[in-house]
Amino acid sequence: MQGTGGGRKRGRWLARLLALHGMLSYLFLYAPIVILVIYSFNASRYASGAWRGFTLSWYARLFANEAIGDALRNTLIVAGTSTAISTVFGTMVALAMERYDFRGKLAFDALLYLPIIIPDIAMAVMLLLFFVLARVQLGLTTIIISHVAFNISFVAVVVRARLAYFDITLEEAAQDLYADEWQTFRRITLPLIMPGILGGALLAFTLSIDDFVITFFTAGPGSTTLPLRIYSMVKLGVTPEVNALSSMMLVASIGLVLLSLLLQKGGGGGGIEIA
Numbered sequence: 001m002q003g004t005g006g007g008r009k010r011g012r013w014l015a016r017l018l019a020l021h022g023m024l025s026y027l028f029l030y031a032p033i034v035i036l037v038i039y040s041f042n043a044s045r046y047a048s049g050a051w052r053g054f055t056l057s058w059y060a061r062l063f064a065n066e067a068i069g070d071a072l073r074n075t076l077i078v079a080g081t082s083t084a085i086s087t088v089f090g091t092m093v094a095l096a097m098e099r100y101d102f103r104g105k106l107a108f109d110a111l112l113y114l115p116i117i118i119p120d121i122a123m124a125v126m127l128l129l130f131f132v133l134a135r136v137q138l139g140l141t142t143i144i145i146s147h148v149a150f151n152i153s154f155v156a157v158v159v160r161a162r163l164a165y166f167d168i169t170l171e172e173a174a175q176d177l178y179a180d181e182w183q184t185f186r187r188i189t190l191p192l193i194m195p196g197i198l199g200g201a202l203l204a205f206t207l208s209i210d211d212f213v214i215t216f217f218t219a220g221p222g223s224t225t226l227p228l229r230i231y232s233m234v235k236l237g238v239t240p241e242v243n244a245l246s247s248m249m250l251v252a253s254i255g256l257v258l259l260s261l262l263l264q265k266g267g268g269g270g271g272i273e274i275a
Contacts, residue, residue, distance in 0.1 A: 033250065040243035058240040059248075068245065071229035078140060078215075078225060079208035082147035087201040089148075090155025091193075097156070098163040115150035116157070123150060124217035131218065138220030146218045147208045154207060155200035162196025199261070206256040209249070 040059070043052040062068055096102075097109060115123060127146045136142055170192070174184045212227040219228060226249060233242050 036243050037247045037250070040240055040247045042240055042243075045239070058244040061241055062244050062248075065241075067224075068226075068229060071224050071226045074140060074223055075209055075225040075227075078143050078147060079205050082144045082151055082208050083201050083205040085144075086148045086151035086155050086204050087197060090152045090200060090204075091159050091197055093152065093156045094159035094163060098160055098166075112153055112156060115153040120211075120213040124214040127214065128217045138218060138223070140223045142218045142220065143215055143223060143225070146214050147211065150214070151204035151207060155197075155204050158200035158203060159193060159196045162193045162199075166192060202256050202259055206253050209256075210253055 041054050041056065043055040043057070044050060093112065097105070097112070124146075127142075127149065131138060131142050166189075170188055171184050174188045179187070210227065212231065215225055216228060216231070219225070224232075226245070230242060230245055230249075233239070233245075
């Protein structure tokens with residue numbers, strides 16, 4: 001009995017140590033982010049200076065900055081276009097990989113995961129070399145192509161996860177009711193996998209907005225995005241204006257990721273009909 005009590009006591013201490021370790025790890029990871037957001041409201045002219053009071057002036061200066069506005073426009077153009085293209089092709093790839101068997105499927109599956117596995121710097125250098133050899137002028141177009149290249153894999157993975165739990169008997173029932181392949185896809189398959197498609201699209205949009213390394217290598221004159229603009233501002237010295245811009249990007253990214261997770265967990269059975 002005494003040995004059992006001692007084992008339980010040690011188990012409780014181990015659980016407490018593990019909980020403390022987890023709390024310290026999260027504090028180490030997220031405390032700098034919290035400090036950045038707090039200091040974006042600091043009235044001091046210096047990003048890491050002493051607290052001089054609460055102010056929104058840095059956000060006001062941010063919205064009045066034309067260079068930031070141009071960078072935001074470029075970012076939204078790149079993110080929106082690359083997300084639309086990668087969502088269509090990523091969904092098609094996911095359907096092909098889950099529904100059909102073909103020669104070289106295993107090799108293609110491994111190739112699909114390469115943009116997720118390989119370092120960003122390696123992919124950035126490869127894309128830059130490709131554009132140089134193809135004599136393609138660097139600009140928004142090359143950035144969009146680059147973002148599509150890695151976004152397709154993320155969209156395909158998310159949609160395939162949705163297809164893994166798909167009930168194929170629903171499609172068979174639709175065909176028993178004389179629905180052709182297009183009607184079955186449009187009114188049965190697509191509504192059921194739509195949460196996965198939207199989740200993959202939001203994930204791709206988030207990755208495109210936040211990307212720096214690949215964008216840095218494939219950008220040209222007049223194609224500066226927000227991450228590149230932040231980098232150029234930091235080289236001249238970190239100011240609360242940089243903190244404010246980083247905080248806004250942080251909030252936008254977190255919101256998109258949370259929305260993506262909610263859509264992936266949501267049901268997709270509503271609105272199914274056969275006519």
